[in-house]
Structures are given as C-alpha cells and as structure tokens.
Amino acid sequence: MALLEVRNLCKSFRDSGKAVHAVNGVSFSLEAGTALGLVGESGSGKSTLARLVLRLLEPDAGSIRFNGTNLLDLDFHGMRAQRRWLQIVFQDPFSALNPRMPVHQLLSEPLLNFGLIQSGEARAKASELLALVGLDDSGLFRFPHEFSGGQRQRLCIARALSLQPRLLVLDEPTSGLDVSVQAQLLSLLQRLQKQFGLSYLFISHDLRVVKAVCGQALVLKDGRVVEAGSTRQLFSRPSQAYTRQLVEASKALSLAKF
Ligand SMILES: Nc1ncnc2c1ncn2[C@@H]1O[C@H](COP(=O)(O)OP(=O)(O)O)[C@@H](O)[C@H]1O
Ligand SMILES: [Mg+2]
Structure with missing residues (x-):
C-alpha cells in the first residue's frame, strides 16, 4: 500500500470573477520511504497541491489517502492527530518561524503540544534536534533573525522532524538560497531521508534540484x-516539450553541480 495516494484532486480559485483551475485532476502515489519530486514552472499549481495534501486548503474534489485513511473524511480532531505524521517545510524559513521564540522553544513546542515530552525534557530534545540538522548548542537561546537563511531552513527542518513524521512535504525548501548553501541543504535532506526512512514530497521549479533528492518525479503544468517518471529519464529524455523547457531552464539556473 502506498503511504500517500492522491486521486483526481481539484481546486480552483476565483480571480476577478474568472475561475483559475490551480489543481486540475491530479493523481499520484508515493511509496513509503521514497522521495517523489513535483516540478513545474511558477504558477503551475505546486504550492496549492502541497497545501491540499496537508489540508491547509480544502479541495473541490478528489481523495487523499494517507496510510490508508482518506484525510478528507476526518474532522478537526482526526486531522490534528494525523498532522503529527505529515509535516511541511516552506520556501521562506523566516515567516515560518515565530520571531519572538528562542530556538529551544521553537524546536520543543510541537512535542510539548502533542504531549510527547515533559517540559523538563525540552532543552535536551531541542539540543538533539539541532545536532540532527548540523547546528550546535550555541544556537539554543538565539532567535531566528540571528541565523542565516540556510541555518533558518535547518531550524524549520528540525522542527518539522521533531514529531518523527512519516511524510515531509518540502515546498521549494532551497529556492531562496545561494547555490552552495542549497547544495548543503540538499545533502542534509538526502542524509535525513536515509537515516529515518522518511518519505518526501519534494517541490521545486528546478528539475536539477529535484533530481538531487528524488528518484521519481511528476511534471506539473497548469x-x-x-509527464511522470524517473528523474534521470525526465532529465535526459523528456518526452514533453514543456519538460524539455524545464530541463533547459534548470541547466541555466543551477551554476553548481549537485
Ligand atoms: N489563494 C489564491 N487565490 C487565487 N488564486 C490563487 C490562490 N492560490 C493560488 N492561486 C493561483 O493558482 C495558480 C497556482 O498557484 P500555485 O499553486 O501557487 O503555483 P506554484 O506553487 O506552482 O507557483 C496560480 O495561477 C495562482 O495565481
Ligand atoms: Mg509555489
């Protein structure tokens, strides 16, 4: 059984009276322990799809089976219980972190909320999570603005992983970062995926970035x-003109080899 099975998902928005079909009949399966890429140009519906999968947004139609449960059948409490297993990392790590919380609190908050640790364990847990993403204890009492963009994204990843989720949705996690910082984060994500047998739905407009982390990918347009297939095949032998364009754009974008 697939960990995540999305069938015929649809979502449209009204934009000055006109309907925009942001996600228009998308289906895919994601096997446990694998990383699936989602690639497409800006406006192709990637973030809408990510938000639908987490039910941060309600679809117009379709089903989302996660670990055998249709998430759309769940009420607020049922969904809250599932949230633990499904986490998201957004592109902008600054807006995702409460600026008034020191790191030890940012990292232990989800665990305390779910009642998974006692307050006395919070500090040690935060320190463990920092180490997991390659940061040290000197960061525990600092605030998000005292970190670089890449470090802040590491904090978001640590926070998302604190609950030991089964699936991590990563929406352009490295897009705002310098190429070298991007490469470091991608290798961190690869390592964490192997270490914990995590499943990723990894979103990027850059096919080369997706290829660094994912074996398989979907190509989204309007x-x-x-198109869907192995990232190697999509990169070397794209069957659609649109995918070929993405390959060319990606080659131009990425100055470094991953
Ligand atoms: N809340 C919204 N209201 C109106 N239109 C939206 C909203 N969110 C997304 N859209 C539109 O849906 C389409 C897909 O957007 P999005 O999912 O953000 O694409 P991507 O993440 O691939 O850039 C775009 O045309 C966008 O303008
Ligand atoms: Mg987006």
Missing part, C-alpha cells in the same frame, strides 16, 4: 500532471 494544474495537470503532463
């Missing part, structure tokens, strides 16, 4: 999947 809210529809236009």
Whole structure:
C-alpha cells in the first residue's frame, strides 16, 4: 500500500470573477520511504497541491489517502492527530518561524503540544534536534533573525522532524538560497531521508534540484500532471516539450553541480 495516494484532486480559485483551475485532476502515489519530486514552472499549481495534501486548503474534489485513511473524511480532531505524521517545510524559513521564540522553544513546542515530552525534557530534545540538522548548542537561546537563511531552513527542518513524521512535504525548501548553501541543504535532506526512512514530497521549479533528492518525479503544468517518471529519464529524455523547457531552464539556473 502506498503511504500517500492522491486521486483526481481539484481546486480552483476565483480571480476577478474568472475561475483559475490551480489543481486540475491530479493523481499520484508515493511509496513509503521514497522521495517523489513535483516540478513545474511558477504558477503551475505546486504550492496549492502541497497545501491540499496537508489540508491547509480544502479541495473541490478528489481523495487523499494517507496510510490508508482518506484525510478528507476526518474532522478537526482526526486531522490534528494525523498532522503529527505529515509535516511541511516552506520556501521562506523566516515567516515560518515565530520571531519572538528562542530556538529551544521553537524546536520543543510541537512535542510539548502533542504531549510527547515533559517540559523538563525540552532543552535536551531541542539540543538533539539541532545536532540532527548540523547546528550546535550555541544556537539554543538565539532567535531566528540571528541565523542565516540556510541555518533558518535547518531550524524549520528540525522542527518539522521533531514529531518523527512519516511524510515531509518540502515546498521549494532551497529556492531562496545561494547555490552552495542549497547544495548543503540538499545533502542534509538526502542524509535525513536515509537515516529515518522518511518519505518526501519534494517541490521545486528546478528539475536539477529535484533530481538531487528524488528518484521519481511528476511534471506539473497548469494544474495537470503532463509527464511522470524517473528523474534521470525526465532529465535526459523528456518526452514533453514543456519538460524539455524545464530541463533547459534548470541547466541555466543551477551554476553548481549537485
Ligand atoms: N489563494 C489564491 N487565490 C487565487 N488564486 C490563487 C490562490 N492560490 C493560488 N492561486 C493561483 O493558482 C495558480 C497556482 O498557484 P500555485 O499553486 O501557487 O503555483 P506554484 O506553487 O506552482 O507557483 C496560480 O495561477 C495562482 O495565481
Ligand atoms: Mg509555489
């Protein structure tokens, strides 16, 4: 059984009276312990799809089976219980972190909220999480603005992993970062995936970034999947003109080899 099975997912928005079909009949399966890429140009519906999968947004139609449960059947409490297993990392790590919380609190808050640790364990847990993403204890009492963009994204990853989720949705996690910082984060994500047998739904407009982390990928255009396959094959032998364009754009974008 697939960990995540999305069937015929649809979501449209009204934009000055006109309907925009942001996600238009998307289906895919994600096997446990694998990383699936989702690639497409800006506006193709990637973030909408990510938010639908986490039910941060309600779809117009379709189903989302996670570990055998249709998430759309769940009420607020049922969904809250599932949230532990499904976490998201956004592109902008600054807006994702409460600026008034020191790191030890940012990292232990989800665990305390779910009642998974006692307050006396919070500090040690935060320190463990920092180490996991390659940061040291000197950061425990600092605030998000005292970290670089790449470090802040590491904090978001640590916080998302604190609950030991089964699935991590990563929406352009490295897009705002310098190429070298991007490469370091990608290798961290690869290592964490292997270490914990994590499953990723990894979103990027850059096919080369997706290829660094994912074996398989979907190509999204105007809210529809236009091509799917191994990232190696999509990169070297794309069957759609749109995918070829993404490959060319990606080669131009990425100055470093991953
Ligand atoms: N809340 C919203 N209201 C209106 N239109 C939206 C909203 N969110 C997304 N859209 C539109 O849906 C389409 C897909 O957007 P998005 O999912 O953000 O794409 P991507 O992440 O691939 O850049 C775009 O045309 C965008 O303008
Ligand atoms: Mg987006």
